[in-house]
């Protein structure tokens with residue numbers, strides 16, 4: 122799933138070049154110290170599918186990007202675990218898949234009670250992180266999971282899910298996706314009802330993956346701040362999944378947060394072509410149901426994440442996206458949404474979540490104040506969680 126190079130020397134970020142080993146270790150130690158005191162939110166990781174395939178998150182794995190030991194090494198205390206339902210699950214099958222993923226996370230909570238706990242409010246996140254446990258906030262990826270039925274949305278809320286992207290890689294029956302041919306000119310009337318119901322329940326509207334028109338339609342309807350949980354800067358890598366400067370300004374006006382994606386195509390334009398082809402191959406729809414569809418999903422994930430891809434993007438490129446987002450949207454509107462375990466390859470230097478201190482060391486070297494880095498490392502998204510969930 123990821124390359125297994127653990128040495129930061131082989132992928133030394135430019136801005137840590139020219140300093141000797143001792144200074145580099147000092148920079149990483151300073152980053153770790155700051156991160157130990159931060160909330161540590163990554164607003165989008167897709168690790169639940171690996172749990173579905175039988176992996177124990179309590180163990181440190183040589184493959185994949187995230188598990189409990191690597192969250193601790195990376196000082197990321199409050200991941201948002203996405204229940205990602207591929208778009209080839211539709212209707213009742215999409216509901217079943219969402220519940221299966223929720224059940225998989227429950228098994229993690231039950232098995233590792235001493236290490237990880239479900240959070241459904243900002244107060245929960247703060248309490249659990251303070252207790253030195255991993256705070257798991259559950260999100261849904263893909264509005265097709267509600268099968269065009271607000272009752273499903275309400276049931277997901279009752280099961281502890283507190284955020285949902287309106288689409289994934291294909292249009293839903295009520296919202297256009299950024300990687301599909303426009304069908305509804307943004308949000309339909311029912312789509313607007315979904316946004317209002319999410320506001321009423323206290324679920325965060327996540328505008329990652331939606332088309333630009335859906336983005337602006339949702340902002341016109343919502344009365345609460347939104348997040349774009351895992352997208353990057355279109356001005357640097359011009360792919361539809363990234364956001365434009367105008368979208369960044371609209372997001373800041375809403376009080377929302379853009380969280381930077383580490384996937385190679387999101388970060389570096391030279392890698393972007395690979396991202397486009399990956400998005401297409403994932404969206405082929407088989408006419409399968411039940412166990413056969415589940416097995417198809419497993420094979421699809423293995424194909425998507427099992428490949429070895431050469432990547433141009435580096436941790437410095439990721440820092441450039443953070444810089445640009447801060448410049449346009451402002452320091453109060455930027456976060457981290459790595460997309461770990463949901464991307465075929467990440468930027469060099471950020472091979473998995475344990476490498477997060479490298480990014481923070483680069484940002485420190487670029488002159489960010491510690492208080493500003495703490496905003497990026499969770500305080501901004503925590504503010505949205507508090508405003509939306511009400512506590």
Ligand SMILES: [Zn+2]
Pocket residue numbers: 262329330351463
């Ligand atoms: Zn995604």
